[in-house]
Amino acid sequence: MSITPFKMPVIPIIKKQAYLSLYEKGLREDGRRLDKPRNIEVKVGVLEKAEGSALVKLGNTQVLVGVKAEVGQPFKDTPDQGVLVVHAESVPLASPIFEPGPPDENAIELARVVDRSLREVKAVDLESLVIRAGEKVWNLWVDIYVLDHDGNLFDASMLAAMAALETTTLRDYEELETGEIVVKRESPGAKLKVNHKVVTVTTAKIGNYIIVDPNFEEEIIADYRLVLAFDENMRIVGAQKTGSGGMTLKDFKTALKTSKEVAQIYFKALEQALTSGSTQWAEQK
Amino acid sequence: MSGELHGVIVAPGERLDQRVETRAPYVVEVNGVKVATTVGMVSQREGKSVFIPLKGVYVPEPGHIIIGLVESIGVSSWGVDIGSPYQATLSAQDFLGRPFNPAVDDLSRFLRVGDYVRAKVVAFDKTRSPLLSVQGEGLGRIISGVIVEVSPAKIPRVIGKKRSMVEALEAKTGCSVFPAVNGRVHIDCPSRELEVIAVLAVKLIDREAHRVGLTEKVIRFIEDERKARGV
Amino acid sequence: MGGKPKTMLIGEDGLRHDGRKPDEMRPIKMQVGVLANASGSAIVEYGRTRVLAAVYGPREPHQRFMVLPDRAILRVRYHMAPFSTSERKSPAPSRREIELSKVIREALEDVVLLSEYPRTAIDVYLEVLQADGGTRVAGVTAASLALADAGVPMKALVAGVAVGKVGGILVLDVDELEDSKGEADMPVAAAPDIGLVTMFQLNGVLSEDELERGLSMALTAIENIVSMEKEALKRKFEAIGEEV
Numbered sequence: 001m002s003i004t005p006f007k008m009p010v011i012p013i014i015k016k017q018a019y020l021s022l023y024e025k026g027l028r029e030d031g032r033r034l035d036k037p038r039n040i041e042v043k044v045g046v047l048e049k050a051e052g053s054a055l056v057k058l059g060n061t062q063v064l065v066g067v068k069a070e071v072g073q074p075f076k077d078t079p080d081q082g083v084l085v086v087h088a089e090s091v092p093l094a095s096p097i098f099e100p101g102p103p104d105e106n107a108i109e110l111a112r113v114v115d116r117s118l119r120e121v122k123a124v125d126l127e128s129l130v131i132r133a134g135e136k137v138w139n140l141w142v143d144i145y146v147l148d149h150d151g152n153l154f155d156a157s158m159l160a161a162m163a164a165l166e167t168t169t170l171r172d173y174e175e176l177e178t179g180e181i182v183v184k185r186e187s188p189g190a191k192l193k194v195n196h197k198v199v200t201v202t203t204a205k206i207g208n209y210i211i212v213d214p215n216f217e218e219e220i221i222a223d224y225r226l227v228l229a230f231d232e233n234m235r236i237v238g239a240q241k242t243g244s245g246g247m248t249l250k251d252f253k254t255a256l257k258t259s260k261e262v263a264q265i266y267f268k269a270l271e272q273a274l275t276s277g278s279t280q281w282a283e284q285k
Numbered sequence: 286m287s288g289e290l291h292g293v294i295v296a297p298g299e300r301l302d303q304r305v306e307t308r309a310p311y312v313v314e315v316n317g318v319k320v321a322t323t324v325g326m327v328s329q330r331e332g333k334s335v336f337i338p339l340k341g342v343y344v345p346e347p348g349h350i351i352i353g354l355v356e357s358i359g360v361s362s363w364g365v366d367i368g369s370p371y372q373a374t375l376s377a378q379d380f381l382g383r384p385f386n387p388a389v390d391d392l393s394r395f396l397r398v399g400d401y402v403r404a405k406v407v408a409f410d411k412t413r414s415p416l417l418s419v420q421g422e423g424l425g426r427i428i429s430g431v432i433v434e435v436s437p438a439k440i441p442r443v444i445g446k447k448r449s450m451v452e453a454l455e456a457k458t459g460c461s462v463f464p465a466v467n468g469r470v471h472i473d474c475p476s477r478e479l480e481v482i483a484v485l486a487v488k489l490i491d492r493e494a495h496r497v498g499l500t501e502k503v504i505r506f507i508e509d510e511r512k513a514r515g516v
Numbered sequence: 517m518g519g520k521p522k523t524m525l526i527g528e529d530g531l532r533h534d535g536r537k538p539d540e541m542r543p544i545k546m547q548v549g550v551l552a553n554a555s556g557s558a559i560v561e562y563g564r565t566r567v568l569a570a571v572y573g574p575r576e577p578h579q580r581f582m583v584l585p586d587r588a589i590l591r592v593r594y595h596m597a598p599f600s601t602s603e604r605k606s607p608a609p610s611r612r613e614i615e616l617s618k619v620i621r622e623a624l625e626d627v628v629l630l631s632e633y634p635r636t637a638i639d640v641y642l643e644v645l646q647a648d649g650g651t652r653v654a655g656v657t658a659a660s661l662a663l664a665d666a667g668v669p670m671k672a673l674v675a676g677v678a679v680g681k682v683g684g685i686l687v688l689d690v691d692e693l694e695d696s697k698g699e700a701d702m703p704v705a706a707a708p709d710i711g712l713v714t715m716f717q718l719n720g721v722l723s724e725d726e727l728e729r730g731l732s733m734a735l736t737a738i739e740n741i742v743s744m745e746k747e748a749l750k751r752k753f754e755a756i757g758e759e760v
Contacts, residue, residue: 245625294753
């Protein structure tokens with residue numbers, strides 16, 4: 001059962017008013033403009049035991065993604081494809097609003113939006129994950145770990161998931177006479193085949209303004225957020241309105257236009273991280 | 286033959302005459318336009334457009350005389366269901382009309398869970414539970430008769446213009462009929478047979494409240510039933 | 517299913533596998549007040565998709581801490597009956613059902629006058645009796661009707677429809693086959709009377725132009741569905757007494 005949030009932190013009214021009067025001047029609390037994201041930091045290969053990994057910082061928000069590749073069985077209806085599973089954990093150390101326990105609706109929504117945005121455009125080449133059709137395939141587990149929650153988990157998680165997948169290697173393996181597959185855990189392996197790069201851009205409606213990359217407080221006072229997923233060809237590969245407010249068509253169009261511009265920034269950050277192992281992006285002031 | 290409608294039925298979100306008469310929350314202004322928020326009927330009365338909800342939720346107001354069902358017994362008060370989202374409280378001190386000592390007085394001796402009370406709402410503002418009082422004429426535990434539940438929005442129809450419907454009900458059945466604003470009608474009759482007929486008549490009003498010629502139909506219904514049942 | 521011909525979804529005559537035109541809905545049926553116990557109820561059918569909705573409340577929740585001081589909370593449960601699908605669905609709530617409960621709740625929150633009933637809960641229960649695509653959007657339509665039937669005040673009625681893309685063509689009200697084999701599924705809900713989109717999701721790949729055209733296709737259809745909702749609500753009262 002989904003319940004109207006009733007335990008959210010209280011944002012002082014004068015703070016909301018302060019935010020709104022800053023927006024009127026085209027500014028945010030941290031000095032950035034309404035249509036600019038916070039500083040972005042992407043580091044890949046941050047874990048040794050995972051087959052792929054990335055740490056993304058978006059302002060104070062930190063998300064770690066680890067990709068594990070295990071040999072398993074394909075789904076019955078897709079014997080010629082590997083398996084991709086996206087899972088998100090809101091670990092309690094990340095925020096006072098997170099509690100231990102199974103993923104809540106927000107974590108499930110986060111994982112499913114990232115999953116769909118990757119799956120629908122076939123970002124990961126699932127056919128290349130087949131070891132023996134109908135019997136043995138690679139199962140890719142993309143685990144999103146929110147380490148510090150200061151808003152916009154969607155964009156940070158998508159960036160981290162994409163960066164981690166781009167650096168994922170499938171270990172070498174040996175096929176025994178019994179048919180069993182033995183993975184050589186320490187082998188260098190081969191790079192996972194990725195067909196498309198995907199980023200999501202989140203905008204939020206606050207008062208009469210559309211702002212991009214909301215921080216946690218901005219998310220709380222927002223009417224709703226719109227998450228739009230793009231591939232490198234700027235096709236829209238996923239979308240989700242999240243939050244209780246309704247959206248006008250005019251605001252949708254404004255958000256779409258802003259999101260396309262911000263997607264370019266995310267793609268650039270992702271690209272740089274993949275060529276040099278890490279990147280830092282900050283708006284030129 | 287059945288009555289025509291009293292007016293035009295409207296649905297939530299539909300625009301209304303900007304000078305329409307009603308009370309919150311059945312009509313709200315959205316983007317400067319008055320719209321209905323519930324299913325209701327707009328009828329013309331003395332040149333004015335009036336909106337009457339056909340369904341609604343009962344929200345207590347101080348001064349309302351309601352019929353409540355005792356649901357729980359506390360140390361010094363009863364919890365009373367008043368057919369509203371909010372459970373009401375009736376204090377022992379009010380019920381007894383004197384200072385109350387929990388060491389001496391056992392509340393279940395006065396009102397048990399399952400008892401009906403006729404009471405007055407004395408305080409309510411949506412931040413606290415409604416507070417009831419039975420100090421007043423005709424208030425207190427209901428000791429005989431039956432309670433029929435109808436939609437609270439239909440109570441004005443059970444009462445009728447200048448009490449015409451209640452008076453017709455009482456005259457034709459010989460029962461006493463008390464429609465409480467929270468959607469509960471107390472019916473007290475000289476016999477079981479008449480009680481059954483009175484209950485059916487009230488349910489008929491609840492079902493067809495929005496139709497014209499209802500009073501005549503109810504009178505006919507009672508007369509026919511009395512004939513058929515020989516009472 | 518990339519690579520396989522998609523001719524079966526759009527025929528050479530430009531019609532869909534069930535004979536519909538691209539912008540044609542399945543037959544819609546709706547009826548309110550179908551359950552005795554609930555404060556309000558409705559059943560809605562989009563073709564073979566069938567969803568039952570019940571509303572309880574506003575009422576004080578059993579867990580008294582689960583309230584807000586200045587408004588009612590909305591609790592929504594979207595659930596699929598085990599027999600609603602080709603293969604039996606486990607009755608335990610899936611991750612999909614948890615997410616859909618959330619997006620359906622959020623599709624309703626902005627139109628219900630929750631501030632009228634502080635410290636209470638309004639419960640909306642949706643049971644998908646038969647699933648043939650578009651269950652969440654039919655669910656929003658059913659929920660909107662059940663809330664109105666319960667007398668819960670609303671600024672406007674809400675309805676939903678899914679637009680899809682099959683064989684390169686945008687189509688209205690996708691069924692299960694089109695959803696599973698098509699290129700995109702975009703569930704939309706809106707309150708046309710107040711000009712608000714209250715649910716918006718996209719599973720699939722669309723160009724910017726297709727996204728905007730698909731959204732306006734959905735909004736046009738939703739206006740019609742909301743008109744049907746109004747008819748269904750009025751019908752309940754207009755019909756009463758006529759058979760007597």
